Amino acid sequence: MTTSDELDRGTSPEHFERLKENMERVDQLSQKLVEIMANRKGHHPGLDGPNQELFARAATSYWSEILQNPAKLMEQQVEYWGKSVLNFAEAQSVLAGEGEEGSEKATPQDRRFGNPMWDNNPYFHFVKQQYLINSEAIRSAVSQVDDLEAIDRHRLRYFSDQIINMMAPTNFLPTNPDALEKALETEGQSLIDGMQNLVDDLEANNGELVVRLADESAFEIGGNIATSAGEVVFRNRMMEIIQYHPTTETVHETPIVLFPPWINKFYILDLKAQNSLIKWVTEQGYTLFVVSWINPNSDYADVGMEEYIEEGFLTAIDKAKDICKVKQVNAIGYCIAGTTLSLTLALMKKRGDKSVKSATLFTALTDFSDQGDFTPFLQNDFVDAIVEEIGDDGVLPSYIMARTFSYLRANDLVYGPAIRSYMLGETPPAFDLLYWNGDGANLPGKMAVEYLRGLCQRNEFAEGGFELFGELLNLKDVDIPLMAVTCETDHIAPWMNCYKGVQQMGGRSKTFIVSQSGHIAGIVNPPSRNKYGHYTNSDLKGTPEAWMEGASFNEGSWWPRWESWLKKRSGKQVPARKPGDSNNPVLEAAPGSYVRIRATD
Structure with a gap:
């Protein structure tokens, strides 16, 4: 965590000047990023999620439940509103010097929120608590959708969880204290390194974002792995x-x-x-x-x-x-x-x-x-999209399968590595198992x-x-x-x-x-x-x-x-x-x- 002395140094004019220069370098790299994405071949959109019929059926089922039991919806909404207002009130109280910082500590253990600032800083504490409240509300709403086949309920839970994971505040620079602290400590160099890591990953996969999980330069097939005679x-x-x-x-x-x-x-x-x-x-x-x-x-x-x-x-x-x-x-x-x-x-x-x-x-x-x-x-809409993705080339690219497997453990295999690589500017670890995992076919x-x-x-x-x-x-x-x-x-x-x-x-x-x-x-x-x-x-x-x-x-x-x-x-x-x-x-x-x-x- 950043100390007060480090913060004092970080607010000096010299520091801000270097930070400004590095932000200009980030802007230059962003132009390279735009060029790569402009030439990206892309993939079938059906591989990014279910077709709209699933959400339409879910919405119809939910609306039907509302009409039949409006009191149930009101109960859910009032509970959500109440938790949100109390969270805002707590943040206001702390900012006014009248409340206790991080008073609501009884939240589930979550490695994403390991930085003490998630509890001690009123801003980050408010953001975290509201994210958890929103997540609970979405999961509760999904669990109330009963008039669906078992497979559709399974898929609805899965894709709603993907949205919840994607919208975590840790995935965005303005609401990630680790990334912000690192940017200040390094005078923006971490963001330059992170942007370069992002550019490198996109170039390595023809514009498709596949997060590198391991430092590929650390391994040589036949050199330090796969060496049995x-x-x-x-x-x-x-x-x-x-x-x-x-x-x-x-x-x-x-x-x-x-x-x-x-x-x-x-x-x-x-x-x-x-x-x-x-x-x-x-x-x-x-x-x-x-x-x-x-x-x-x-x-x-x-x-x-x-x-x-x-x-x-x-x-x-x-x-x-x-x-x-x-x-x-x-x-x-x-x-x-x-x-x-x-x-x-x-x-x-x-x-x-x-x-x-x-x-x-x-x-x-x-x-x-x-x-x-x-x-x-494994439902028809997704498999149909795979068939179309195979298309004239006749090959299913490895990143499609890799991405599918990774999103089954999204926080560990997608968002966590992306944060470390792109926001913190870290080099991926020299881990042989993760190197193999990224060497797909x-x-x-x-x-x-x-x-x-x-x-x-x-x-x-x-x-x-x-x-x-x-x-x-x-x-x-x-x-x-x-x-x-x-x-x-x-x-x-x-x-x-x-x-x-x-x-x-x-x-x-x-x-x-x-x-x-x-x-x-x-x-x-x-x-x-x-x-x-x-x-x-x-x-x-x-x-x-x-x-x-x-x-x-x-x-x-x-x-x-x-x-x-x-x-x-x-x-x-x-x-x-x-x-x-x-x-x-x-x-x-x-x-x-x-x-x-x-x-x-």
Whole structure:
């Protein structure tokens, strides 16, 4: 917080002169900002919110309630007016020296309002309290809209919360004490740095605002992240296959083929040696193959789920079998790759292909009957906008998906970083996980629409069958030994929904685990950290709630439990294998070339 001495220095003529000069530099940068925005391509407006029908239905429902029960509206309004008038009266009293500063302290803990000035300064205290009063009034009004379908109520709550978060006083310079203090302390340099950060972010994404979460200059793929030793032993238009060097003298006969999601890069599982699942797996004595997907451009417009399965999953499995001279592999699929691995296993069942001995799914949805936090984005108006956005280019840009995920946690992943970067002029932190999070991938248009329409919206894999390669694929066709690892606080693939999908699979040997933490931290949870535990229960017959009620809690990572399960399905020990063979020569060192392709390249 700024001290009185600093304020005295800050009000000197010399200080104001330097502040004025810096404000002129801010104005120059703002001109650059205008130029960038003038050349911005833009995106379909339907991706910014629901169509007007939702708000029209909500307004009609609310108006109908008013006509039927006007006393209820008056009660709400009087309460709102009363709180607003009392808040104003308190501010006036404090300004007149008659009241106690920050008298209303019993507000919920909110990191946005950590600066003492939110309580001690009458102006900022008034602004904060009025924002909280307004937020409560909006949420109360939305909760009173009853005459809507459950999905519409969910969407109305979500988008009204987005408006509330967007209008927080912390998001605006005149009502953000941290930013104002920093501007005075630095004589406006923080605003110059912030404007430069904004210009840089817009230029990096062709005029679209995607807030950088990490200092990209601090990381080098293959330098200080994704450093596990391995070789690219195969490449086609869809993927590179990396075979990692063994770290033991002998290995299990059956190799592992790991399929990461193609929405992000594979190195989430190899950020650094201390938490690398890839490194840990090789240390347990396994031959490990990992797929590194291409970051597609417009040339991939007609690539769909069939191409990912045929040229990706099936090809990788065949290559691993060929190189290791075995008939079967153990397969792993993470997130959307776990969903697609399940489709692949159902297809292989139809074809009588027994190349996969066991499967492990990491946070993989296969039953989409409950759309959870993604409900607002999986309705026809939003998906229709995605289809139009794909348009002639045939590719869904990575920032669309990144933005969707980020706004599920808007204050942490959008507004908080934006304030630090653009208002305070700070350099984003050198955080490897956030660097990976910002290194997204585009999606082929055909694949994205198939996934959104057939799996997410119509839930065909769980209800009636999802058609690929002329076959109708069902969850019950997945009948090989399987372990599903889910995460307790995962908002992308909620564990309860994953559980429902595993329940419907046809195998007799099914193991289900719920790790503590979320979509990433619950999976990237090395035993050495001893941070997050996990839940186990062999009874998969009941509801998700019954499963958790009967589950046992286990301290520490699930990795050793999974490895004990896996080694029973991995055969005898054989001499450790060097990457590649005469038919599949080494092409280049890991992490390969595809992982270095940026979405904007």
